[in-house]
Amino acid sequence: MSLMAEMGQKAFNLGVPLAVHLDVTYRCNERCVHCYLDHDDHGEMTTIEIKRVLDELAEAGVFFLTFSGGEVFMRRDFFELLEHARRLLFNVKVKTNAVMISEAEASRLRALNIDSIQISVYSHRAAIHDAITKLPHSFERTIKAVRFLRDQGLRVSIANVLMTSNLSDHYGVQKLASDLGVHYTLDPTITPMMDGDTSVLALRVPGEELGDIFKNPALVPNQEEFCAPPKAPSEEDLEGYPCSAGHSFCYISPYGDVFPCVQFPLPTGNVRHQRFLDIWNHSPQMNEVRSIQAKDLTVCSSCSHVASCSRCPGLAFMEGNMRGPSTADCEKSFYRTGVASANMLRQGLSKPGGNRAPTTVPLIQIRPVGIPA
Amino acid sequence: MSETYIARSSAIAARLLAGEMLVMNSANSTFFTLNEVATAIWQAADGKTPLRNIVRDNVCEQFEVEPGQAQADAEQLVTELSEHGILLISDHPLTSETAS
Numbered sequence: 001m002s003l004m005a006e007m008g009q010k011a012f013n014l015g016v017p018l019a020v021h022l023d024v025t026y027r028c029n030e031r032c033v034h035c036y037l038d039h040d041d042h043g044e045m046t047t048i049e050i051k052r053v054l055d056e057l058a059e060a061g062v063f064f065l066t067f068s069g070g071e072v073f074m075r076r077d078f079f080e081l082l083e084h085a086r087r088l089l090f091n092v093k094v095k096t097n098a099v100m101i102s103e104a105e106a107s108r109l110r111a112l113n114i115d116s117i118q119i120s121v122y123s124h125r126a127a128i129h130d131a132i133t134k135l136p137h138s139f140e141r142t143i144k145a146v147r148f149l150r151d152q153g154l155r156v157s158i159a160n161v162l163m164t165s166n167l168s169d170h171y172g173v174q175k176l177a178s179d180l181g182v183h184y185t186l187d188p189t190i191t192p193m194m195d196g197d198t199s200v201l202a203l204r205v206p207g208e209e210l211g212d213i214f215k216n217p218a219l220v221p222n223q224e225e226f227c228a229p230p231k232a233p234s235e236e237d238l239e240g241y242p243c244s245a246g247h248s249f250c251y252i253s254p255y256g257d258v259f260p261c262v263q264f265p266l267p268t269g270n271v272r273h274q275r276f277l278d279i280w281n282h283s284p285q286m287n288e289v290r291s292i293q294a295k296d297l298t299v300c301s302s303c304s305h306v307a308s309c310s311r312c313p314g315l316a317f318m319e320g321n322m323r324g325p326s327t328a329d330c331e332k333s334f335y336r337t338g339v340a341s342a343n344m345l346r347q348g349l350s351k352p353g354g355n356r357a358p359t360t361v362p363l364i365q366i367r368p369v370g371i372p373a
Numbered sequence: 374m375s376e377t378y379i380a381r382s383s384a385i386a387a388r389l390l391a392g393e394m395l396v397m398n399s400a401n402s403t404f405f406t407l408n409e410v411a412t413a414i415w416q417a418a419d420g421k422t423p424l425r426n427i428v429r430d431n432v433c434e435q436f437e438v439e440p441g442q443a444q445a446d447a448e449q450l451v452t453e454l455s456e457h458g459i460l461l462i463s464d465h466p467l468t469s470e471t472a473s
Contacts, residue, residue: 004404007395014391063388063395091386091397113384113399155402 011061011248012241015290017280018248019064020057021262024050024081025254027074030097030133032120034163034203036193037070044254047077049272051084053252056276058088068095070254073105082112091115095159098145099138106148116155118185119146122165124172132165146180157183162213163190163203174218186219189328191263192318204328207352211335229337230304237307238295245313246289250280260289264314266322289313292323299325303342305333327352379427379451380420380467385459387415398459405459410436411450418460420467424451 001009011018025044026037045053057065065085072078072094085092092114101109109117119142123129126139133139149156158177160170170186177184188205192198205213213219220226241247245261252258256272258279259265268286269279280286292313295301298321300311310333315326325343331352333341340350381387386397394407394415407415410432417427428447433440454460461467 003406007390007404007406011390016390018390058388061388061390063386063390063397089385089387091399115386115397115399115402 008244008248012244015281016061016248017057017250018062019066019244020062020249021066021068021251022050022053022057023068023070023252023254023262024072024078025070025075028069028071028097029074029099030071030135030138032122032133033165034132034161034190034200036191036200038194039070042255045256045272047080049256050081053256053271053276054081054085054088054090056271058090060277060280063091064093065090066093066095071100072096073100079108079112082109082114086112086114093118095120097133097138097142098149099135099141101145101148103148106145106152106154109149110152110154114154116157117149118157118159119149121146121158121160121173121176123169124176125169128166128169132163143176143180146182150180150182155183156180157185160184160186161190162186162188162205164205165203167205167209170213170219186213188213189263191315194265207331207335210332214332214336227336229339230306230308230333232304233294233307238293238301240294240307241290242292242294242297242311242313246286250286258283258286260286261314263312264289264317264322266314266317289322296323297325298323299343299346300341304339305330305337305341309333309341375464376423376425377448377451378420378422378463378466379414379418379424379455380461380463381415381418382459382461396459398457400458403457403459405454405457410438410446414447414450415454415460418451420461424448 008018026039027041028039067082073096082092093116094114095118098119121129121142122132129139130136146156158173160173162170174184188210190201190204193200214227215223217223245264250258250260251262252271256270257267258269258271259267266285266289268283271279294306300306300309309329311329312326313322315328316322316324319327325341330341330343334344334352344352384398384400386399388395389412392409394412396405396407397403413431413435414427417431424447425444428443432438432443432447451460451462455462
């Protein structure tokens, strides 16, 4: 086990929130076709409020801090927040579309010694990228910024969200990243929109195509292990927990709402009127999430994939039951290994019955919790 | 006899986890954990206090260590941390690059 993994496990066991994802705004200069956010400002936290939250996070033991949005540079005070975070010695990662980053911003980011910066690129073809972001010339501006940041010596990673509109472009984006000398990550996850609209799920990569992606050694290096048929779960597997959400990780929205994860819209408290550690330690919702072991999962505990599935409890929650299956992950397990999941078998399916999660389930949404006047 | 002064580099991220200090150098993503004694030295590395005083006040007084051995171990530790770019060493006072 690496030192990093060892520390992660230690934090998990001790219930220390080692990593937090903080969205500083939902406003954005792009209007990506797959985005799940409401970009209007419903009263995001002020500079002073966010600085206080950062103080509380440092006190709680948070080490890894991700700043994201929306587009983080839509906040005029973003560098002030970043400076405060670095003064508190967080390991900071920034997620951005980089459209607003020029040489000056790249230089400031370097001077602040952030850990890394992740930039969304949807295609190596400007027309496709711009059609997804709905911002003319965004590809050109983003790639220019990638070069500025790389030239500063920053660790840059291109995040390639894959959907039906850019399905065939991941080879091109991967090559682009290689030509630019930056890292590449691929993510085929599309989540329902904040207002409960699931129509965006039609953009999800069809299952058959997922199989091709999973079996591509250029994208998934450890093929044999990754695509191996599932092993029978051990007792230890069944005693295990689904993921770090609520155990050593959580998410904070621009309105101060705290959730177990970015993809887990279960409100657990609000840092505008509660201390972060009080929410983390005492929220009944947070404690419920962290109490769930693999053996407690209603369908998945009897599934052959239970020990190796990427099952996201947040996506399961959005399907109606945080202890239930996540259809998107059942599909991934099937197309990764060729073995049907328990969720598919109970529905009499030998392969995924459709590409989409149910569209009639009402979603609990990420939205501002009412703040007392 | 010249003094040794130590200050934390501004390139690092650090946090205390159950008595051990996690330290990461953003320049090369190297990751360290410091034990209790090393953490005490790290926390006192303000660039102004001589290492000898740090060892006397923050190591010998807090932990049961023989002063000569503690000084030798501390010198080895700060040299190693400096080689990894997470601590600055000088024979004159330094400006600490991070908040204490």
